[in-house]
Amino acid sequence: MLKRFITSREALLIGAIVLLLGLISSRFPGFVTPANLANVFNDTSPLILLAVGQMIVILTKCIDLSVAANLALTGMVVSMVNVAAPGLPIAVILAIAVGLGTLLGMFNGLLVWKLAIPPIVVTLGTMTIFRGIIFVISDGKWVNSHEMSPTFKAFPRTEILGLPVLGWIAIIAVIVFTVVMTRTTLGRAFYAAGGNPHAATYAGINVGKTQFWAFTISGALAGLTGYLWVSRFAVSYVDIAGGFELDVVAACVIGGVSIMGGIGTVAGALLGALFLGIIKNALPVVDISPFWQLAISGGAIIIAVALNAQANREKGRIILKRAEQAT
């Protein structure tokens, strides 16, 4: 059991993260203080939330490129609701955010399931549609900090035990979805549908429906993150989180989620997101130019994918070795 953990993808990532933190602390010791680490975690929370949803989608051999647009649209809607009705309790705001995000995710899922359109096409389309809708409903205008109610802005920043609510929500999501993925029939169906759709069909699993649920979960998490994002940054406009979907996919890939489907864990998505988050937070501190920052993030992604490919190749070799033993 221990041996398997040490050789696992997750252990490798933890090692890489520790190494990375060590390197950074040698240049800038202040980075690894508990307060700053909590800060980095909090900062990475939106990425973690979306990466968990994306992991489930990728697990079923799909991809959701509309998560950032979903986040932006939900964020704009709740901001405008807040402006129109500042007295609305946070619970209602949260319900609207999750509800709307879920509906947007279901829309993706239905197109993939019922019309059998390739997921990359569906979500590329809905990504543009969602951004367009933001422009239409907001008239291209920003919702600024002074228009938002204080409680609306305060919720994600409220600190509990030194960590803001935003960070706690990420932790809760990780725990909830770890349970969903390992302890429910739906979680098992995600692995089965992505690992071998034909075999899953023969076992009585409706692969299309399973994919629909993956998109629904991804949408719900994107919607939740939408509110957290606009309230934390206290601004909402058409282009918020532009291009963020690529960071989310990158976090999954770094976290060992197979782009071919069937392989991936919530812990992997969490660690992949943390790895990216630490790099993005540390590079400015150690005074590396923004251009190099992008190149280094990109390099990390390619190295992760190369390691994944390498790991898969190793699998093939093991079979040959056993064949040698057998003869």
Place this chain on the structure above:
Amino acid sequence: MLKQSDIILTPEGATEDAAVLALEGITKTFPGVKALSEVSLRLVPGKVTALIGENGAGKSTVVKILTGIYQPDGGTILVNGKSTTFPVPQAAADHGVTAIHQETVLFDELSVAENIFLGHAPRGKFGLIDLKAMNRKAQDILAGIGANIDPEHKLKDLGIANKHLVAIARALSIDARVVIMDEPTAALSHKEIEELYELVESLKAQGKAILFISHKFDEIFRIADNYTVFRDGQLIGDGAIADVTEADLVKMMVGRDVSQIFPARTPNPGETVLKVAGYSHPTEFEDIGFTLRKGEILGFYGLVGAGRSEFMQSLFGITRPSAGTVEIDGKTVQIKSPADAVENGIVYVPEDRGRQGAILDLPIFQNVTLPSLGRISGRGFLKLAEEFKLAREYTERLDLRAASLDTHVGNLSGGNQQKVVIAKWLATQPKVIILDEPTKGVDIGSKAAVHEFMAELAAQGLAVIMVSSEIPEIMGMSDRVIVMREGRIIVELADRDLQPETLVRHAAGI
């Protein structure tokens, strides 16, 4: 280095036709299976050599070695008498070896001319493809084989027969010296087959060496000059077709050493559990009807493509039939999805384990419990302890040996993967189990275990349908055999009427 034995082997010496391509002592082993054992094959210019053998005899492996897709583990490939290797498919093509596959390997979205010249298109200025020259040359080649096809049409617009002609045109365009035809007539109509024969004659006249793989004896006697028979990866016989009869070839194909021992059974069929009537599909099978009783093993024999698996998949709810009824225990049931089939007690262990059977990235226990999760979970939550209990019970019954039930199925041998798939279905506690080619690609030791287990299942009162293309297995295991050909049931044979020759004759339609 020439040895005495080499000289003795060719008594006619210089008078014998020189082979343009020959295999000598070729051996190929896959994990657990010896696909080819010291086989030889000679292809002579201007002659058609028929390669004959049952499914699993090693024919496709030979084709893959000849075209550079597989590398042999031992033996030599001779081109014009000189030893060579085909490390990559292109090397085989460079030596003029080309194959026309059962399912033509061409590109639907490219034009006919582009398909013919892909990889060696005529070049014009700046190294760009000279479209005009390409279309003209394609036209010439197509006209040469009597094909009336517009080279600028997209391939997807052509029928299957014309696609074959394009494949042949492609073979001619690269100046092929050896043309391999793998069951070229499988999908053709009678008239198209006649045209193909004419084409083969014209290829012969042009001095091409042709390897013709077919199950149909009328074809073989019509166009082949020589024959080579394989059985279980070994060369059984070769020579001139004029020197043999159909009966000789059938005997060579099916006769074998009694190396496989099947479990002794005393069949004791109970009441009828499954009754199928008038089962039809628009394109795959027609009017399938039979009954199956408890404790019985019913064999389905036929050539590949006879519609057996297609029918079974429909019975299991993967595809919908256009007509027909299914009764289980005397009650008519509607099966619209695999979930319905499992619920009604019908399970299907597919032939293609890798694609349709197991989920390789999941551990053994999760594979075993997958179709039974509804029964052993509570409100969508898994009960791991019950899962392990169920998985342990059925893997132990199958004598599955693995380090732990946590082992990923992808790390198991073929035989053990098969056991996982069977355990998975038994765990659903079915009434009828359909085993599609249960021992295909399984090593001899595991084969015996699977057969033993099948007998045990029947003894316990389960009704077993076994689809198999292996005659010994069909003969050794079945209580009754249904032979299918071209989507229809041809004959139903009782155990006492089973003869290898009878089975082959019904299946091949001779």
